[in-house]
Amino acid sequence: MTERETFVLIERYLAGELNRAEEIDFDQHRQNDPVFAERYRDYQELFGAMHVYKNRTALKQKLQTIHTTEFETVPETTEAVEPVTSSWKIFWNQHFATMAVAASVAVITVFGSLLSLDAWRSVKKQQNARYSELRREVDQIKRSQRALIQDISGKPSIPNAKLALRPASFIGTGFVLSSSGYFVTSYHVIKDADSVYIENNKGLRYKVKEVYKDKLHDLAILKIADSSFTSFGHLPYAFKSSTADLGEKVYTLGFPREDMVYGEGSLSSRTGFEGDSTAYQISIPVNPGNSGGPLIDSQGNLIGIISGKQREQEGAAFAIKSAYLKTLIQGMGQDTLKEPINLSRRNNLAGLARTQQIKKLQDYVFMVKIYN
């Protein structure tokens, strides 16, 4: 008899489906056959567990139903239940208003001060934001480590390593003031320089040192400090002392690139940025690198020094008036200058065509290279 057959028999016995003789047989079997008795006990146990399971699931179902009808669908009954509030909750309820006020005060203070600081700064910054100085920042070329590595043959890997020059960090423009080697450019071009070199189209290259810096009007007077330098000879242009007229055709030479660039326009206002009376507004398209370039009128007079342009405004560039430069130089005493700066008053460019003027002029306009 397999276990399954036994179970069938047991179920029939319990359901009372057996006849008299079979029942007696069954009882005897249970007493004498230990295997059969064992199976009977198993069955009992299994069904005991099934019974427990059945009743419990039914009861759980019932209780769940009671619970939902009593405590969830009818909120009135839950009013009797007073969930105990924790001490934190009580504290919160008592001090909620105070905390809220304190928090909002804190928030308002923080953001208020941030915003007002911001506004205050932006007023200060506005000038810088709208006025952009025009020196050119040169991308630093990463020099390879090879310079430090000796190859196997023992030769330095870069031949003529001494000749490999470090590229300049900034580039501007400048021009000659006097034959004795004085030179002018914008202050912001050289403001954080370690050393300054000037270089022109002919390939002349001189080291210069600072003589005088005027931060407010963005001018810097330099002097060539090179033993090889003797004299510039006669300057072809003269410095204009009076203010130039509106609509004057003007042009400039500068170094927004490695090569000299010519730019022309007109004098559009006799005051500069925000009404600065020491500057002109001009309509020459200028770019970073043009700073410090000469502003020449149609007669070949030097009337200004390019300094910057206004952002978000088309064709508004600015130049410092030569008149201011002149007064500045006259005001510089013996203490700053070893030798006086003699600005040329003779103009050799008047009446020449523009191209001829430029030919004579270009050797006196230098690229200013800043190393730091």
Add this chain to the structure above:
Amino acid sequence: MHKALYFSDEAIIHGIVNDDEEALAYLYRLHFPMILNFILTNSGTEDEAKDIYQESIIVFYEKIKAGSLELNCQIKTYIYSVSRRLWLKKLAEKSKYSSASINDSDAYLNLLSDAAVIDENDQKFSTMAQALNQLGEPCRTLLEDYYFQDLSMQLITEKFGYTNADNTKNQKYKCLMRLKKLFFSLYKMQE
């Protein structure tokens, strides 16, 4: 359907013995707030309170049904004691608190004498639940329909689409043998 307004403790027990739903509902209503309060004060949630309370009601109910309840206190105290014991166990599982930090709101009894019986039923129940889960379909539904829902063989045959009742019977016994195997293996594992 009228609701009885009040049952005495004896009436409740009597009602449960005679399967009176009213009595059970009354009992349930009566003590839930107490247990809810107790669980909430001892870092539990409303849902946990519900589960714990229902479990203790089940314990109480089963003991009455089995005729093994020797009640020498109020039902309220008994229910509270059972719930308290269950909650302590739960907290120990969570291992958040030692049993020392329970705030009691009522008097309670130590139920060590009852513990064995309760646990045996618990074990039977959970083992059977596991076994049924592992049994899978269609066996599970078939057995539940036959043994728990008391559906007739004929109905089950139609429901499952067997050809005749004999087939269904065979199927049922197959399932029963599998359940038995599962149940006893699980049971032995737990011991």
